[in-house]
Amino acid sequence: QSHHLDVSNFSALDFWIRGKSRGENFVIRMTASPGADLSVELSNYIVVTDEWKQVHIPILAFIQNGLI
Secondary structure (H helix, E strand, O other): OOOOOOOOOOOEEEEEEOOOOOOOOOEEEEEEEOOEEEEEEHHHOOOOOOOOEEEEEEHHHHHHOOOO
8 A cells, every 4th residue: 555745845754673683675665756756775874783773864865866
């Protein structure tokens, strides 16, 4: 199920993550319109471990890549 959220008024995507072991990775995908999306690998911003860590991905990174 997909959820739609206007992120134009946000400065960053912030969340906490903890892995089951170490080194897990996943892709964050935002879609502006059909055919206009950007995938970002979490490993570009943080190394996932078995301890809780806060992740901070600036929305500006998506804007600069032409998403919004």
